[in-house]
Amino acid sequence: xxxxxxxxxxxxxxxxxxxxxxxxxxxxxxxxxxxxxxxxxxxxxxxxxxxxxxxxxxxxxxxxxxxxxxxxxxxxxxxxxxxxxxxxxxxxxxxxxxxxxxxxxxxxxxxxxxxxxxxxxxxxxxxxxxxxxxxxxxxxxxxxxxxxxxxxxxxxxxxxxxxxxxxxxxxxxxxxxxxxxxxxxxxxxxxxxxxxxxxxxxxxxxxxxxxxxxxxxxxxxxxxxxxxxxxxxxxxxxxxxxxxxxxxxxxxxxxxxxxxxxxxxxxxxxxxxxxxxxxxxxxxxxx
Amino acid sequence: xxxxxxxxxxxxxxxxxxxxxxxxxxxxxxxxxxxxxxxxxxxxxxxxxxxxxxxxxxxxxxxxxxxxxxxxxxxxxxxxxxxxxxxxxxxxxxxxxxxxxxxxxxxxxxxxxxxxxxxxxxxxxxxxxxxxxxxxxxxxxxxxxxxxxxxxxxxxxxxxxxxxxxxxxxxxxxxxxxxxxxxxxxxxxxxxxxxxxxxxxxxxxxxxxxxxxxxxxxxxxxxxxxxxxxxxxxxxxxxxxxxxxxxxxxxxxxxxxxxxxxxxxxxxxxxxxxxxxxxxxxxxxxxxxxxxx
Numbered sequence: 001x002x003x004x005x006x007x008x009x010x011x012x013x014x015x016x017x018x019x020x021x022x023x024x025x026x027x028x029x030x031x032x033x034x035x036x037x038x039x040x041x042x043x044x045x046x047x048x049x050x051x052x053x054x055x056x057x058x059x060x061x062x063x064x065x066x067x068x069x070x071x072x073x074x075x076x077x078x079x080x081x082x083x084x085x086x087x088x089x090x091x092x093x094x095x096x097x098x099x100x101x102x103x104x105x106x107x108x109x110x111x112x113x114x115x116x117x118x119x120x121x122x123x124x125x126x127x128x129x130x131x132x133x134x135x136x137x138x139x140x141x142x143x144x145x146x147x148x149x150x151x152x153x154x155x156x157x158x159x160x161x162x163x164x165x166x167x168x169x170x171x172x173x174x175x176x177x178x179x180x181x182x183x184x185x186x187x188x189x190x191x192x193x194x195x196x197x198x199x200x201x202x203x204x205x206x207x208x209x210x211x212x213x214x215x216x217x218x219x220x221x222x223x224x225x226x227x228x229x230x231x232x233x234x235x236x237x238x239x240x241x242x243x244x245x246x247x248x249x250x251x252x253x254x255x256x257x258x259x260x261x262x263x264x265x266x267x268x269x270x271x272x273x274x275x276x277x278x279x280x281x282x283x284x285x286x287x
Numbered sequence: 288x289x290x291x292x293x294x295x296x297x298x299x300x301x302x303x304x305x306x307x308x309x310x311x312x313x314x315x316x317x318x319x320x321x322x323x324x325x326x327x328x329x330x331x332x333x334x335x336x337x338x339x340x341x342x343x344x345x346x347x348x349x350x351x352x353x354x355x356x357x358x359x360x361x362x363x364x365x366x367x368x369x370x371x372x373x374x375x376x377x378x379x380x381x382x383x384x385x386x387x388x389x390x391x392x393x394x395x396x397x398x399x400x401x402x403x404x405x406x407x408x409x410x411x412x413x414x415x416x417x418x419x420x421x422x423x424x425x426x427x428x429x430x431x432x433x434x435x436x437x438x439x440x441x442x443x444x445x446x447x448x449x450x451x452x453x454x455x456x457x458x459x460x461x462x463x464x465x466x467x468x469x470x471x472x473x474x475x476x477x478x479x480x481x482x483x484x485x486x487x488x489x490x491x492x493x494x495x496x497x498x499x500x501x502x503x504x505x506x507x508x509x510x511x512x513x514x515x516x517x518x519x520x521x522x523x524x525x526x527x528x529x530x531x532x533x534x535x536x537x538x539x540x541x542x543x544x545x546x547x548x549x550x551x552x553x554x555x556x557x558x559x560x561x562x563x564x565x566x567x568x569x570x571x572x573x574x575x576x577x578x579x580x
Contacts, residue, residue, distance in 0.1 A: 008303060008361070010294040020294055022305075022361055042559055044334045046360050049482035053361060068361075075334065076294060076307060223451035257449045259557060261482045 005029075006060040014072075014096040016080035020045070021069040021097070024056045029063030033281045034108040035136070036067045036097065038118040038125075040259070044075030048115065048259040051266055055113070058274045064281070065108065069097060071121075090121060091128075098129045109133045109281065113273075114140070116258065120195040126215065127206050134216040134280065136273055139258055142221065142229040143200050143238040151230040197228070200238070207242055218276050220251045220269060224258025249276060288313050290345045299380045301373050302363025305355040306381055307338075308389070309345035318577055319391035320344055321381060321417075322353040323374075323402030326489070327366075327436070328481040328556045330359055333399050335559045340397070340566050347574045350391055354381050356402075367477050370488035375409045395419040395577040397569065400550070401426050401493075403514075407501050410510045419577045421513040421569055423562075424548070427520060429496030435551045436480040443481065443553035481556055513540045513572045515565055517547070540576075542568055 009023045022045060037052045039045060045068040046053050056066040070077035071090045083089045101110055110131050114122030115138035126135045156163045210217065221229040232252045236244055251272055256265035289312045296303040310316075322337055324330050341351040355362040357377050358369030378396075385391040396417045398406040403422025409415040426432045443449060477484040485493075514521070521541060546562040549555070 008296055008363075010296065010305075012294070041557075042335070043331060043557065044360075046331075046355075048331070048557060049328070050360070050366070076292075076338065078292070224449070226451040254451065257451075261443065261449070261556075263479055263482070263484055 006057065011100075013100045014077075014080070014093060016078075018072060018078040018080045019070065019093055019096060020076040021067050023065065023067050024060050025065045026060045026063045031063040031281050032108050033063075033111065033277070034065045034067060034101070034105060035059060035111045035113050035277070036069060036101070036132075038069060038094075038112065038114040038121045039071050039074045040115040040118045040138075042074055045070045046075075049261060049266060051115070051260060051270070052113075054266065055270050055273060058270050059277065062274055062278055064274075064277055067097075067101075091124065094121065094125050094129070098125070098131050102131055111135060111277070114138070117195050123206070126210065126217070130213070132215070134218075136218045136220070136276075138220045138260075138269070139222055139225040139229075140219055141197060141203055142219070142225065142234055143197070143203070144228060145234055145237045147237055148228070148230050148234055155230075204239055204242065207239060207244065207248070211242065211244070211247055214247075216247055216249075216280050218249045218251070218273065220253065220272070222256040222258050222260065222265075222269075223254040224256070226254070288346060290342050296361075297381060297384050299357070299373075299377050301357050301369075301376075304357065304363075304377045304381060305361035306384075307341070307353045309341045309351040309353070310389075311345045311348055314348040316348045316350050317390060317392040318348070318395065319350040319352060319382075319385050319389065319393070320395045320397055320573065320577065321378060321385075322351065323378060323396060323398040323406055324354070324356065324359065325400035325402050326356070326359065327401075327483050327485070329400050329550060330355075331557060332550075332560045336562055336566065337399065340569065343566060343570045344397075344573065347570060349395070349573070349577070350385070350389055352381055352385055354378070367484040367486045369486070371405060371492045372488075374405060375414050378406075378409075378415060393418055393577070395421070395573055397421045397423070397573065398425065399423050401432075404429075404496055404501060407512065408496070410512075411500075417510045419513065419573060420510045421515070421573055423565055423569055424516050424520065424544075424550075425501065425514060426493070426496055427498045427501050427516075429493040432496070433480075433490070433493055437478070439551040439553045439556075440480045443556070446553060449553075481553070511540075511576055513542070513569070513576065515542045515544055515569055515572070518543050540572060542572070544568060 005026055005028050007025045007027060011021045011023060013019050013021060037045070037047065040048050052068045056068060059066050071093045072083060073079040084092055111134050112122040112125050112132050113136040114120070119137040119140035122135050122137055123140060126132050156166055219235060232250050235248065235250055253265065253269060256262070256269065260266040260269055291310045291312050293308045295306055297306050322341060324337060325333050337353055341353050344351050354377065356369065357373040358364035358366040382394060394417045396406050398404070398420070400423070403425035406415060406420045407422055407425060410417065410420055476487045478490060544562070544565045546564045548560060548562065
């Protein structure tokens with residue numbers, strides 16, 4: 001149903017005034033929290049199958065504002081003249097957005113949300129901008145562990161057809177592998193749907209930094225991340241030196257696909273995110 | 288040449304409609320064109336195409352208004368509860384808003400896929416009036432469209448690469464299908480197809496689309512029609528239009544395009560569409576007929 005508890009505004013921002021963002025704010029409850037949503041790949045700011053809009057409206061019903069944002073060249077935002085190359089431009093966009101929020105909404109606690117390549121950007125934003133108090137990552141970073149490999153083998157053994165397919169793929173790999181020199185060699189379409197997992201030590205350092213800054217973050221993994229994520233405690237096991245349990249929550253939804261295409265999967269993940277947000281920001285100011 | 292873009296929410300009877308406007312600052316115009324998007328997953332595939340086409344039309348001197356239909360994109364409402372009538376009402380509201388706020392006097396419309404069919408049918412019923420209606424790959428057989436959508440959805444939910452867990456034992460795959468059917472029944476006869484619940488109103492309306500009902504009948508229609516589609520879609524065209532009195536005066540242009548798009552490939556339901564051939568043909572045709580005195 002349309003959210004009757006919200007006000008929607010469109011803003012254009014950025015150093016070239018080329019970026020478009022839709023802000024949805026609550027009318028009845030106000031928690032002074034703002035969730036910034038970054039594009040998933042090349043999908044416009046409404047999100048895959050309108051997920052960002054549905055999430056915005058579920059959040060606003062709980063008094064949490066949201067900002068659906070298009071990076072340069074995606075959705076309603078333009079490529080600026082003299083734009084930087086691909087990812088660099090998008091990181092510059094995030095700098096512009098951060099400055100804009102600081103200027104216009106200084107009282108809000110700001111969270112970042114990203115799915116797929118959006119999760120990659122969200123991670124980098126959380127590292128580079130002190131403005132943000134936490135993040136929500138859908139199919140973000142994870143590293144294989146002993147438990148991951150054990151489950152992978154067990155899953156293969158459960159399904160003979162998969163086992164045969166896996167062996168076939170392994171045998172044919174040298175013939176079919178396409179050589180990609182670097183991320184920069186990929187075209188925009190491919191770049192926008194792929195990201196390279198940074199070295200584990202780098203992510204460990206980021207997490208340590210986030211712990212020092214008292215950030216909270218939520219990692220949600222779908223079945224689409226099965227290539228590198230297979231069980232709920234995998235992140236904790238991958239970083240045994242860090243006390244992540246209190247700050248980093250992990251939800252594993254193996255039945256969902258990477259883009260939460262099925263309506264029920266989408267509803268479920270939205271509900272979980274909203275619940276998690278409510279627990280992180282309990283104060284409610286009645287307007 | 289500078290194209291000025293503005294984005295706003297326009298109040299409608301059912302909430303707010305998100306509208307993007309594109310104007311050529313060097314060529315002020317009183318001729319407006321409304322872009323009506325496709326529905327469901329096709330909206331996401333066509334979004335980039337629509338923004339590019341909006342710019343191309345603005346460069347030619349149109350005042351372009353691209354809208355998100357009720358229950359779609361940033362507009363208010365849920366897709367499952369939206370109806371074709373709400374869409375027609377929203378288009379009329381946007382038209383009135385354009386007349387009052389942007390001083391647009393002459394109107395054309397460009398509908399993509401189901402957006403094109405909606406424009407054409409509403410125009411035949413005199414629910415919408417435009418000088419020119421252009422439709423890109425309009426749906427000309429609603430039952431075929433629905434069946435293709437249903438079939439693509441079934442393939443998608445059984446796709447082991449997409450729904451990884453269904454790989455581990457066939458029983459899970461079966462239970463997924465059962466669960467899907469049960470949940471569908473619970474949603475007031477709504478049907479899930481490629482990411483969205485289609486409500487009874489849209490389902491019923493879509494089933495009524497036929498080539499014969501869609502074909503421009505000059506005696507009823509005030510708008511001029513331009514259809515751009517592939518030869519395969521328009522193969523039944525001569526038969527369906529045999530009843531039309533061609534002497535009544537209205538022109539009807541059917542063009543084919545080289546752009547080959549598989550709309551129902553479940554592996555590419557989120558992939559962007561780059562239909563350059565179609566874009567250029569549509570822009571040329573709209574310029575030719577919308578600006579004609």
